[in-house]
Amino acid sequence: MTIQAMKAGELAKVVINKEELFILDVRNTDQFDEWKVEGEGIEMMNKPYFDLIEGVDEIVDQIPHDKDILVVCAKEGSSKFVAEMLSEAKGQDIYYLEGGMKAWSEHxxxxxxxxxxxxxxxxxxxxxxxxxxxxxxxxxxxxxxxxxxxxxxxxxxxxxxxxxxxxxxxxxxxxxxxxxxxxxxxxxxxxxxxxxxxxxxxxxxxxxxxxxxxxxxxxxxxxxxxxxxxxxxxxxxxxxxxxxxxxxxxxxxxxxxxxxxxxxxxxxxxxxxxxxxxxxxxxxxxxxxxxxxxxxxxxxxxxxxxxxxxxxxxxxxxxxxxxxxxxxxxxxxxxxxxxxxxxxxxxxxxxxxxxxxxxxxxxxxxxxxxxxxxxx
Known part of the structure; x- marks a missing residue:
C-alpha cells in the first residue's frame, strides 16, 4: 500500500461535486476549530499530530475502509508522516494534501x-x-x-x-x-x-x-x-x-x-x-x-x-x-x-x-x- 498526494485543485473538485471523503486533520485542535476543509460529502476527524507520533493504533478503528482517506496538516510534512503510518496499519492507499492547508487556502x-x-x-x-x-x-x-x-x-x-x-x-x-x-x-x-x-x-x-x-x-x-x-x-x-x-x-x-x-x-x-x-x-x-x-x-x-x-x-x-x-x-x-x-x-x-x-x-x-x- 502507498501514500499519494492530493492537490488542492483535486480537493476542490471533491467539495464542489459533493463527493464522499474522510479527512483526518492532524493540526492542533484550536487551529482545526478555527478553520477547516468543509464539504457536504466530507466526514471529518481531528487528532493532533503530536498525539500520533508514537503510532496510529488508537485511531485505526475510527478510520473507514469504504472511503478515500485524506490526511491534512498545516504545510504537508506532518500529514505525509501520519499517512505513511496509517497506510501501513490499515493496508490501504492513503492520500495527503499536497502543500497542506496553506495550499488549500490559496487555491x-x-x-x-x-x-x-x-x-x-x-x-x-x-x-x-x-x-x-x-x-x-x-x-x-x-x-x-x-x-x-x-x-x-x-x-x-x-x-x-x-x-x-x-x-x-x-x-x-x-x-x-x-x-x-x-x-x-x-x-x-x-x-x-x-x-x-x-x-x-x-x-x-x-x-x-x-x-x-x-x-x-x-x-x-x-x-x-x-x-x-x-x-x-x-x-x-x-x-x-x-x-x-x-x-x-x-x-x-x-x-x-x-x-x-x-x-x-x-x-x-x-x-x-x-x-x-x-x-x-x-x-x-x-x-x-x-x-x-x-x-x-x-x-x-x-x-x-x-x-x-x-x-x-x-x-x-x-x-x-x-x-x-x-x-x-x-x-x-x-x-x-x-x-x-x-x-x-x-x-x-x-x-x-x-x-x-x-x-x-x-x-x-x-x-x-x-x-x-x-x-x-
Missing part, C-alpha cells in the same frame, strides 16, 4: 459564470479555503479583473490559456480580509488599477479613481463596466454593473447575508450608509441583475457547478439582511454581536494602502482563516 477554482450579450464572458474564481470570490471579464483578447486577490500567478496562467491580456483591475473597496492583487496585476501587465477615492485617502501609490457613474469600456466586444457608489461596508464601497447584466457587489451584499460596517472602526457612522445602499440604491436598480459578490460564507451558496450568484430581486425575498423593516432593528443587527474581525485585518488594510510590504510567508499567515466580512 483558486475558475468557473465560467456565463456569456455576455454582444460577446465576452464572465469567470468566477472561487477560493474555497477562504470564501473569497474574484472575477475575470473577457472581451475578445482583452480582460478586466474585479476584486483580484494577491495570488496573481493563477490569474496570469488562466489568462494565458485563454490568450488574453488583462489590462483593467477594479477593487470595489479597500479590502480588510485579504491582500489585493489589483495593483500587482496592473504593474505586471501595464494595465490600470481602479480604486474608489473615498477609500484611498491614505494609499501611497497612484491609481485611477473609481467614482459613481464612471464607465470603462474595453475590448472589441465593447464590454461596459459602470460604477455605482454603494457605501456602507467602507465609505468608498462601489458596486460595478457589467453590460446591464451582472452586478458585482463587493462586500456590501452577499447571497446569504450583508456586509459588516465595522472593519475601519466606523460601525455607528456607516450603518445609515449601509441601509441606504441596500434598501434604496439597490432597489432602484434593475431587479433582473445577477448579483456576484466578493465572498461567500457557506457552501450552500454554491450551485451545482460551484458558482455563487443570484438574481437581485430574489435576494429581497430570501436574504434576511434585506428584510428588516425597522431602522433601529437594522442598526442593532449590523452593529451589535458581530462575528470576530478577520485575522490581521489592520495589517491587511495597511498592506492594501501600500504602507506595509510583508514577505510572501507573512502574507500567507495574515490571510489564514475564514473570511469574516458578513454580518453573520
Amino acid at each position: 483558486l477554482e475558475p468557473i465560467k459564470v456565463g456569456d455576455l450579450d454582444g460577446g465576452g464572458a464572465v469567470y468566477q474564481f472561487v477560493r474555497l479555503g477562504k470564501g473569497c470570490l474574484s472575477y475575470l471579464i473577457v472581451s475578445d483578447d482583452e480582460g478586466a479583473m474585479i476584486d483580484p486577490l494577491r495570488l496573481v500567478s493563477q490569474y496570469k496562467d488562466f489568462a494565458d490559456a485563454l490568450g488574453i491580456k488583462v489590462l483593467h483591475m477594479f477593487d470595489t473597496h479597500l479590502h480588510a480580509d485579504h491582500i489585493s492583487g489589483g495593483r500587482r496585476l496592473a504593474e505586471s501587465t501595464g494595465g490600470t488599477y481602479y480604486l474608489p477615492p473615498k477609500d484611498a485617502g491614505e494609499v501611497t501609490f497612484k491609481y485611477e479613481t473609481l467614482e459613481d457613474g464612471k464607465e470603462v469600456t474595453f475590448g472589441e466586444a465593447n464590454v461596459r463596466v459602470k460604477a455605482v457608489y454603494t457605501p456602507g461596508h467602507t465609505i468608498g464601497s462601489t458596486s460595478l454593473i457589467v453590460n446591464d447584466t451582472y452586478l458585482f457587489t463587493g462586500d456590501i451584499l452577499f447571497i446569504d447575508s450583508i456586509g459588516r460596517p465595522d472593519l475601519a472602526g466606523k460601525a455607528e457612522d456607516w450603518v445609515s450608509d449601509l441601509r441606504e445602499s441596500l434598501y434604496v440604491r439597490y432597489k432602484a436598480l434593475d431587479q433582473e441583475l445577477l448579483v456576484l459578490p466578493a465572498h461567500f460564507a457557506k457552501l450552500k451558496e454554491l450551485d451545482e457547478q460551484g458558482r455563487v450568484f443570484a438574481r437581485l430581486g430574489d435576494l429581497y425575498k430570501t436574504n434576511e439582511g434585506l428584510m428588516v423593516e425597522d431602522e433601529e432593528e437594522f442598526r442593532r443587527m449590523v452593529s451589535e454581536n458581530l462575528p470576530p474581525q478577520p485575522n490581521s485585518y489592520q495589517e491587511i488594510r495597511q498592506t492594501n494602502m501600500g504602507k506595509l510590504s510583508p514577505s510572501p510567508e507573512e502574507e500567507t499567515e495574515m490571510e489564514i482563516g475564514p473570511n469574516r466580512c458578513a454580518v453573520s
